[in-house]
Amino acid sequence: MKDKGKRIKLGLLVGFAVLILTGCPAPKHKEDKLVIWHWMSDRRDAFNQLAEKYTQENGLEVEFKLFSPPELYSQKIIAAARAKTLPDIFGILGRRKTLSSFIKAGYILDLSSYMNNKINSKEKNDRLWKDSFYPTTLKMVTFNPNNNYAVDPGIYGVPIDTAIMQFVYNKNLFEKAGLDPNKSPETLDEFITLAQTIGTESSVTGFICGWGEDWLLNALAVEWALNSMGENNFFKTIEGEIAYTDPEWIKVFTIFAKLKDSGILAPNIATMTNKEAESAFSKEKAVFSFNGSWSVNVYKQLSEKLNYGFFSLPKVSSEYPTKVWGGAGSSLLIDANSSKKDQAVEFLKWLSAKDQQEFLAKETNNLPAIKNVDENLPLILKGLLGSFTNLTHPDIWPKDEDPRVIETMNRGLQQIVMGLKTPKQVAEEIQKKKEKVSNK
């Protein structure tokens, strides 16, 4: 009896030790089901409806698993990749360097052979799969020969939507001030004057934006830099041939000081989140904002009455063209080690077809990834399609800046709008960081 008790205790101890040492078993995805991981939890309903439709049409079960917030999703994907438990299809967040690391590690399937074939091999006149996408959107997941990331050339993902960033203005406030609601500002000076005039007239803030979040601030700074100095000089800076202390760059940083001095910036803008800015703009508390095309869905949910329009970057120079930050939406990638690669490809072909793209655009108010679906788009989104010819994004640049330099620039810009540093001081700090990371 005593021995039996001892044996039970010993058994429990061994069991506990085994459990600790082996950890939880890796989740196995059901063999007869395609599993997709994504971070856009606001699209849950639309994705589930599409999954159901696909199952009805093709008999294969599809499950979308959505995880948020995005930062945690990124960690989850990295952990799953390392543990070899990636789902059949997934999206990744981060800049091009992250995508290239995943590809080089062998986690992502090269889709070139599928993309260079017709969508439907039975139909004679059908076009190649890759030709259905907007070129810039496809570029985000394409690596050309001799790319700087040392990735084998190929197409590694399927874009499912497109996002761009533009300035937004409140048409009601324009009308209230007796101005033409269809005439947005074209230059920075016009922009500031309008923000001051309408802001005073309606007792609202001139400009609001989530500049507490680095990516918004960085996108705007890059757009102004490209307009001010041109692409050539901009890329020369990334290459280290032009310093951030160059007068052209100081001119860019001075724009932010000018905005601060004009009094049009919302209080606390340097610590503001995009959600806060979106909420205030939808309540008609600001004349202008800077946001992405996804905000169409956000503003619709926050206020049905909001009457607004998008417009391009207010120019600081007429010497170089303005560029629109965007092109990257969400792309889906296929696990190179998945046992259902072919089924995954077929599903993505189906998802990127016209009917599904139209459905996604209508349900989620996002710009489509493929061409020729614009006739059924909401008017506000249709207007944004015109920007697709002059898009810019780090994912399509020949070389991206070091994240530490970007971090220093963003912090510096926040300090300028907080009135803590001058553009020159910020330029010197960025250059110092640039030299440090380049001298390794």
Add this chain to the structure above:
Amino acid sequence: MKATLKDKAASFSFVLPALIIFSLFYIYPFIYSFILSLTNYNMIGKFNLRESFVGLQNFKDIASDGDWWKAMYNGAFITFWALSFQNILALMLALSISQVVRMNKFYRVVFFILPILSEIVIGLLLRRLMLSEPTGHDILNHIVNNLGLGFLAQDWISGERVRLITALVHCWKGFGWAFVIFLAGLQAIPEQLYEAARIDGANAWQSFRKITLPLLMPVITLIMVITIIGTMSAFAMILALNQGAGGETTVPIMIIYNHLGTGLAGLACAEGLVLGVTLILISFTMFFVSKKVRKKYGLLPD
């Protein structure tokens, strides 16, 4: 009686589960972090030490990184206010409550509610109070104006005093822990010592200085160590409150988190180690000083 091998094995088996857990979740990550800190590995793909080895480069980078040391300074600034303002206030309150006979438990619960609340919740709550139009309602400025303290009205979230305000908000979070531990420490001091001191003619200040303070020294040391570790590793509340306010309230963990997110895992591990070792050194110094003080008052044998 000499312990047999069987006895030793039996004793060791009691320690084994704890040892396994400690090794797996503390020792192994520490060693792995140290190895990663010597590389430029980005956590994606197979880890190859030979290919990614960069020696002490990450540590050299940290040594000359102004942003990192500014974040350390911000952390130290918050720690200074937590050690002084927060803990002195907690001690004073604990001293008062320890004298209260009625509703003693009620006060304990009230002051302990603060640390139970999530840091994010505290950060967001106070942000809502401090935000001015158009994203907030300027509630805090309305309150100070209505109290006749209009000179205090300011931009609480991104103004000139943002670092100080963040430090004080963080005190609000840490205050509850310090209060409860101080109270427990005070209640462990035998009442007879105070009675004897009163008979000898000691006043309140003398009793505090000669009895309370020396006997509370281990508790003070513990609170100081907890405070330093807690404030130097602060992150969530500051992120929710002001997102680092353009570097003015950026703390070391924020930098580590950013570097992890941008594929600089090796550098992030090195930063984690620098922060960890700094905190260990400070903690040991605190225990050493505490020991010296207790020796001075004859509370420890020579």
